[in-house]
Amino acid sequence: MMAKSGQSSYRDRTQEFLSVAERLKKSVPSPSNAPAPSGSNSSSAKTRSEDRKSTVAIQSEFNKRASKIGYGIHQTSQKLAKLAKLAKRTSVFDDPTLEIQELTTVIKQDITALNSAVVELQLLCNSQNESGNISSDTTSHSTTVVDNLKNRLMGTTKEFKEVLTMRTENLKVHENRRQLFSSNASKDSTNPFVRQRPLATRSAASASTSPPPPWANGSASSSQLFASKQTDGESQPLLQQQQHQQQQQMVPQQDSYMQSRAEALHNVESTIHELGNIFTQLATMVSQQGEIAIRIDENMDDTLANVDGAQSQLVRYLNSISSNRWLMIKIFFVLIVFLMIFLFFVA
Amino acid sequence: MALNLRQKQTECIARMLNLNQPVNATGTANEEVYKILIYDRFCQNILSPLIHVKDLRKHGVTLYFLIDKDRKPVHDVPAVYFVQANQQNIQRIIADASASLYDSFHLNFSSSIPRALLEDLASGTLNSDSIQRISKVHDQYLEFVTLEENLFSLAQKNCYVQLNDPKAGDREIEEIIERIVSGLFCVLATLGVVPVIRCPRGGPAEMVASALDQKLRDHLLSKNNLFSEGGNFVTSFQRPMLCIFDRNFELSVGIQHDFRYRPLVHDVLGLKLNRLSVQGEKGGMKSYELDSTDPFWVANGWLEFPEVAVEIETQLNKYKKDVDEVNKRTGGDAGAEFDGTDLIGNTKHLMNAVNSLPELTERKQVIDKHTNIATVLLGEIKERSLDSYAKKENDMMVRGGIDRSELMGVLKGKGSKMDKLRFAIMYLISSETINQPEVESVEAALRESEVDTSAFQYVKKIKSLNVSLASANSASRNNIVDWAEKLYGQSISAVTAGVKNLLSSDRQLALTRTVEALVEGKPNPEIDSYLVFDPRAPKSSSGSSHLKGPFKEAIVFMIGGGNYMEYGSLQELAKRQQPVKHVIYGTTEILTGVEFVEQLASLGQKMGLGNPGSPSTH
Numbered sequence A: 001m002m003a004k005s006g007q008s009s010y011r012d013r014t015q016e017f018l019s020v021a022e023r024l025k026k027s028v029p030s031p032s033n034a035p036a037p038s039g040s041n042s043s044s045a046k047t048r049s050e051d052r053k054s055t056v057a058i059q060s061e062f063n064k065r066a067s068k069i070g071y072g073i074h075q076t077s078q079k080l081a082k083l084a085k086l087a088k089r090t091s092v093f094d095d096p097t098l099e100i101q102e103l104t105t106v107i108k109q110d111i112t113a114l115n116s117a118v119v120e121l122q123l124l125c126n127s128q129n130e131s132g133n134i135s136s137d138t139t140s141h142s143t144t145v146v147d148n149l150k151n152r153l154m155g156t157t158k159e160f161k162e163v164l165t166m167r168t169e170n171l172k173v174h175e176n177r178r179q180l181f182s183s184n185a186s187k188d189s190t191n192p193f194v195r196q197r198p199l200a201t202r203s204a205a206s207a208s209t210s211p212p213p214p215w216a217n218g219s220a221s222s223s224q225l226f227a228s229k230q231t232d233g234e235s236q237p238l239l240q241q242q243q244h245q246q247q248q249q250m251v252p253q254q255d256s257y258m259q260s261r262a263e264a265l266h267n268v269e270s271t272i273h274e275l276g277n278i279f280t281q282l283a284t285m286v287s288q289q290g291e292i293a294i295r296i297d298e299n300m301d302d303t304l305a306n307v308d309g310a311q312s313q314l315v316r317y318l319n320s321i322s323s324n325r326w327l328m329i330k331i332f333f334v335l336i337v338f339l340m341i342f343l344f345f346v347a
Numbered sequence B: 001m002a003l004n005l006r007q008k009q010t011e012c013i014a015r016m017l018n019l020n021q022p023v024n025a026t027g028t029a030n031e032e033v034y035k036i037l038i039y040d041r042f043c044q045n046i047l048s049p050l051i052h053v054k055d056l057r058k059h060g061v062t063l064y065f066l067i068d069k070d071r072k073p074v075h076d077v078p079a080v081y082f083v084q085a086n087q088q089n090i091q092r093i094i095a096d097a098s099a100s101l102y103d104s105f106h107l108n109f110s111s112s113i114p115r116a117l118l119e120d121l122a123s124g125t126l127n128s129d130s131i132q133r134i135s136k137v138h139d140q141y142l143e144f145v146t147l148e149e150n151l152f153s154l155a156q157k158n159c160y161v162q163l164n165d166p167k168a169g170d171r172e173i174e175e176i177i178e179r180i181v182s183g184l185f186c187v188l189a190t191l192g193v194v195p196v197i198r199c200p201r202g203g204p205a206e207m208v209a210s211a212l213d214q215k216l217r218d219h220l221l222s223k224n225n226l227f228s229e230g231g232n233f234v235t236s237f238q239r240p241m242l243c244i245f246d247r248n249f250e251l252s253v254g255i256q257h258d259f260r261y262r263p264l265v266h267d268v269l270g271l272k273l274n275r276l277s278v279q280g281e282k283g284g285m286k287s288y289e290l291d292s293t294d295p296f297w298v299a300n301g302w303l304e305f306p307e308v309a310v311e312i313e314t315q316l317n318k319y320k321k322d323v324d325e326v327n328k329r330t331g332g333d334a335g336a337e338f339d340g341t342d343l344i345g346n347t348k349h350l351m352n353a354v355n356s357l358p359e360l361t362e363r364k365q366v367i368d369k370h371t372n373i374a375t376v377l378l379g380e381i382k383e384r385s386l387d388s389y390a391k392k393e394n395d396m397m398v399r400g401g402i403d404r405s406e407l408m409g410v411l412k413g414k415g416s417k418m419d420k421l422r423f424a425i426m427y428l429i430s431s432e433t434i435n436q437p438e439v440e441s442v443e444a445a446l447r448e449s450e451v452d453t454s455a456f457q458y459v460k461k462i463k464s465l466n467v468s469l470a471s472a473n474s475a476s477r478n479n480i481v482d483w484a485e486k487l488y489g490q491s492i493s494a495v496t497a498g499v500k501n502l503l504s505s506d507r508q509l510a511l512t513r514t515v516e517a518l519v520e521g522k523p524n525p526e527i528d529s530y531l532v533f534d535p536r537a538p539k540s541s542s543g544s545s546h547l548k549g550p551f552k553e554a555i556v557f558m559i560g561g562g563n564y565m566e567y568g569s570l571q572e573l574a575k576r577q578q579p580v581k582h583v584i585y586g587t588t589e590i591l592t593g594v595e596f597v598e599q600l601a602s603l604g605q606k607m608g609l610g611n612p613g614s615p616s617t618h
Helices: A004-008 A014-027 A038-051 A054-088 A097-131 A136-182 A185-190 A199-207 A214-230 A235-250 A256-285 A296-346 B005-017 B041-047 B053-058 B087-098 B115-127 B159-164 B170-191 B203-221 B233-237 B261-269 B295-300 B305-332 B340-384 B386-399 B404-412 B417-430 B436-448 B454-468 B480-488 B492-505 B510-520 B564-576 B593-606
Strands: B035-039 B061-066 B078-083 B104-109 B134-139 B145-148 B151-153 B196-199 B241-246 B275-279 B285-289 B531-533 B553-559 B582-587
Touching (some): A014 B134, A054 A097, A097 A136, A136 A256, A136 B061, B005 B041, B005 B078, B035 B041, B041 B078, B041 B145, B053 B061, B078 B087, B087 B104, B115 B134, B159 B170, B159 B593, B170 B203, B196 B203, B203 B241, B203 B553, B241 B510, B261 B275, B261 B305, B261 B340, B261 B564, B275 B340, B285 B340, B295 B305, B305 B340, B340 B386, B386 B404, B386 B417, B404 B417, B417 B436, B417 B454, B454 B593, B510 B553, B510 B564, B564 B582
Parallel strands (some): B035 B061, B035 B078, B078 B104, B104 B134, B151 B582, B196 B241, B241 B553, B553 B582
Antiparallel strands (some): B145 B151, B196 B531, B275 B285
16 A cells, blocks of 8 residues: 555656657658557567667566676565574573574575675676776666665675674573573583683682672673674684683583583674674675765766766767868869869870 | 645655665665665755755665756666656757667656656657657656755745746746745645745735735646645644745844844855855865754744854863763773773763764764854954844834934944845834935945945835835834734733733734734734635635634745745744644745845835945845
């Protein structure tokens, strides 16, 4: 259903136009004897378009791909919305970890696939532009389409990252709450994060005989998180995982629940990291959008200048043509004179 | 249901960009179609304050061109045309179609395309066998420029001159009236309301009002009309009022200097379509955009200039404080002890800082922008001593006169020729009777500073005509004392003292007072003579009492040019009312004082007044 206010303020005059055309067609025989009404004309237009040069085929290929990618991005963002809804759930007992993980992988794959598709599209666009037999407007059109897709993909990726960050935050909150209700010193030792805490904190914690306040644990893990997020080295998460596994082997009597939560956290972390990679890749591709606040009339001056330039070019062309014409006439005249001389005096 | 013109028009444009397909909640089409937008000069003016390139991209517009530009073919892409319905554009569209620039043409006309042009289009495309490319033809009814939520302009140039031209024949006048009416019709169609129309008797206002009434009536006769969907119960119950005025109703507003920020920016720096170009620090021109996305502009646009300068200062200080805060939290405490909790705190702060950076830079940009504008303004004010002009003109209007020595002092003092001319005309308007020797000396002073006096002469002539017909229309004489006498029915001297004090700080325009009276709908001698048109009512039973009742929403339309001063005054009125009213202000074109005086001057020249000997003012 369209917005009510919108519907009222415009008129479709296509029918009127067509009927006018129909009437005119009857009264004035059109030069081309193809009097098909415009409805069935679309098929003839289609056949005609097939006859066109190969550039058109490339163009439609481009369009097809672009719309496919656009559709893909649309679907991904829908999935993302679902994921965000799941991740927002804060209840400790009803935690859809499995579902979230599945969705995360699916979205991750989607984004990677879309990313490569966009790169391909860009290549296609470039090759098209280099082939050179298309108009400049077509070139800028396709460039803009690619840019637009890139931007949208970028936006989706960003959103994805935000959702994941939110998820980690939520996990952390859960952890805290658990600590709060079942906290004692022994529990603390089973927490896998405690062993990963920075040396300074640990010494500080162990120096004091009393168990550290529950929030310290949570925030410690958060510091871990931030640290891993901020390091650019790709080996970092791997290393961590190895460490993590070693520690798991060393301490076999761990709480399985804790383990699963930790894994979930790590999964999310590594996903964020991977996303970071995609991000940088995209960021290099996307030229920063200077166009955000551009108004359409800002090109006016440009356009005016172009128009003036075009006019002066035309005048020059006209001049050159007319001078050429004069030259030709002169040469012709000289030739005829010589011919005359030849005919009258030599022959 | 508040009438938000800007939002409504933006919605309409978004719908048009999506090929008139349904638009979903997020404002984009369900199916992404990449397309090309083509517009003419006029429609560019409509689009540019409303929609940015970013939004165009969101709606899938990849390229946007003026229709006059030499364009190259792009295959497989639909083109959306948004143009005025005129012969030139039709010819250009036919040429584009026959050159098969694009695969399908979606034509949108800014107003209703006449049948003759439609036939031209059909025959032209038939002859070139390209009619199958025209896939849609729409009338959009968008032929007006919306600058702010409650401000629109029909962008029709020189209306005042054309309407008041002594040589203009009936035909020309009718044409202009017709243009204004169709523009107003577009506004009403976009808002989806049928208002009750009020206007003063006589003059262009009545002509426009009755023509608009007729047009609405004709349109409402057809079953499937533009207002049938919008005319549900609520809107028909609470209809807005449309008041139509003529610039002659209150001439002074067009000429006066104002000292508030928004009118000042418009009058001195020439704000145009919400855009402004000023000289930057390094000599280059800088252009800024001032619209509802600029919080500072929205919040402080109606303050007096000195207050604005203070406000900029406070904003700047606040910004600096915030930046310091961020610095302190993130990097300032490097020497602090490194322990776990602090580390955590630091990273958190760092994240916060990173997140708050875009907001801070945005604020910085806004502050910079307004600092630059204010600097340039201040330079102009100092050079032309605009503050004293504004103050003295205001005094003159309140007191109805000025000391002779003061008058001469201003005319011989600082300021551009136009400022002096405007001051002189204000003097003429404000004084009750024409004091012949004084006027002559003013004229002499103007000549001395080489000012083209034809505008002055014109106003003098009008004034003398008005004085001789003084009783005919007291409102247009614009005399506050007169008004007070009428309103309170008391002796002048008793009231004026109080009124003067009251108004010197917050003088109300005659237009605002009248609109207030009309909106309240109480019996009032000022407005009893005003005509009422109700396009919905049957013709015989006009003037029933409910049409005069209090209105919640009003559209005020000024024929012959308006400005931000009037707009500001009306918005103040709307806010002051209890409960808050909603007033939309529209005009045929937005004029600065200088532009309006130029129109007066050209009228004066047409009447054969003025002094051809003196050089022109520009």
